[in-house]
Amino acid sequence: MNDLAPFAMPDEATRGRRHPEPAHPFRLPYQRDRERIVHSSAFRRMTGKTQVLPASVNDHHRTRLTHTLEVVQVARTVARRLKLNEDLTEAIALAHDIGHPPFGHAGETVLDECLANAGGFNHNLYGLRRVDELEARYPDFPGLNLTFEVRESFVRHAGKLADPKFAEFAAAGAELLEASVVDLVDSIAYDTHDVDDALGLGFITLIDLEELGLWRRAATPVRRAYPALDGYSLRTAVVRELLALQVDDLLGETTRRLDAARIRTVSDVRGASVPLVGLSETIAKEKGELERFLRERVYTHYRVLRMTASGKRMIHALFGTYLASPELLPVRHGRRLREMTSQPEVVVGDYLAGMTDRFAIQEYRRLHAAPSEV
Ligand code: MG
Numbered sequence: 235m236n237d238l239a240p241f242a243m244p245d246e247a248t249r250g251r252r253h254p255e256p257a258h259p260f261r262l263p264y265q266r267d268r269e270r271i272v273h274s275s276a277f278r279r280m281t282g283k284t285q286v287l288p289a290s291v292n293d294h295h296r297t298r299l300t301h302t303l304e305v306v307q308v309a310r311t312v313a314r315r316l317k318l319n320e321d322l323t324e325a326i327a328l329a330h331d332i333g334h335p336p337f338g339h340a341g342e343t344v345l346d347e348c349l350a351n352a353g354g355f356n357h358n359l360y361g362l363r364r365v366d367e368l369e370a371r372y373p374d375f376p377g378l379n380l381t382f383e384v385r386e387s388f389v390r391h392a393g394k395l396a397d398p399k400f401a402e403f404a405a406a407g408a409e410l411l412e413a414s415v416v417d418l419v420d421s422i423a424y425d426t427h428d429v430d431d432a433l434g435l436g437f438i439t440l441i442d443l444e445e446l447g448l449w450r451r452a453a454t455p456v457r458r459a460y461p462a463l464d465g466y467s468l469r470t471a472v473v474r475e476l477l478a479l480q481v482d483d484l485l486g487e488t489t490r491r492l493d494a495a496r497i498r499t500v501s502d503v504r505g506a507s508v509p510l511v512g513l514s515e516t517i518a519k520e521k522g523e524l525e526r527f528l529r530e531r532v533y534t535h536y537r538v539l540r541m542t543a544s545g546k547r548m549i550h551a552l553f554g555t556y557l558a559s560p561e562l563l564p565v566r567h568g569r570r571l572r573e574m575t576s577q578p579e580v581v582v583g584d585y586l587a588g589m590t591d592r593f594a595i596q597e598y599r600r601l602h603a604a605p606s607e608v
Pocket of ligand 1: 301305330331420424
């Protein structure tokens with residue numbers, strides 16, 4: 235464990251677990267959280283879940299899992315530099331996307347529609363239910379029994395602090411620095427790697443990117459240092475610089491804010507009334523411009539929409555089929571449905587949200603297309 239700054243969240247100050255457990259002889263609480271997340275089935279299934287592009291497109295663009303690993307390592311670098319709790323940062327980063335359904339954003343949209351009468355679908359709240367209830371690995375408690383602080387990160391990112399059900403999290407005060415770092419690093423990571431993947435698939439070109447201030451800021455020093463670079467070599471060098479400059483800016487700006495707000499302790503962090511982790515105004519503005527570009531040119535590119543349209547149709551069809559014929563559900567989910575008769579949609583939604591893209595496609599074929607497969 236690194237030396238902690240006084241504003242870092244120390245393990246011994248955790249508000250603990252829902253089901254009390256004896257301390258481990260040598261593993262710290264957030265370290266145990268981190269390891270439990272990696273051992274969960276939801277974590278492994280991120281291998282087969284779409285980040286932006288379905289896994290079937292090729293073998294080298296990002297999946298939910300490789301995106302998560304990029305977030306983990308950048309967030310850990312930031313945590314180490316700011317002397318935050320690295321184990322807590324890593325645990326939050328490893329868990330941050332485990333509630334995502336198959337087929338990326340399209341999967342979330344369609345599940346939200348299917349569950350409209352049961353409160354809708356939110357991947358953060360589903361992530362919390364996975365770690366609190368749905369993962370079944372330990373004989374002594376349901377779920378992974380994670381610490382308060384890791385569970386809190388799901389509720390905050392769902393924007394549900396005002397919900398009376400989550401009053402204990404709202405009462406904790408402002409967000410811990412470890413959680414704020416993961417949140418910002420997540421968006422730095424996906425903005426950057428989505429540019430890289432979109433270039434790789436030919437949705438955009440290096441020339442298109444020249445209209446963006448943030449891209450030019452990264453490309454200029456690379457071109458100056460390596461005038462002969464072009465094509466793939468130029469792309470990877472600039473993408474690396476794009477990530478590095480945002481991380482540098484995050485470190486500089488966050489240090490400045492901690493200093494300006496006179497943040498000394500974790501109580502100061504919990505009592506802060508302004509965001510403490512952030513980017514400078516210039517970089518934040520340029521990052522916003524890049525995000526608009528990605529929305530217009532990549533996330534809504536007709537080839538991306540085509541890839542996810544079939545995923546949407548499959549989720550929709552499976553939802554209807556399970557609800558109409560619950561006897562088709564596997565034993566564990568069928569049992570839950572009988573126990574929760576008032577909320578059959580939630581049980582079916584939970585089952586669908588846990589699927590990988592591949593499994594959902596296979597299941598769709600089994601139930602809707604090929605009678606010979608079982
Ligand atoms: Mg993410």
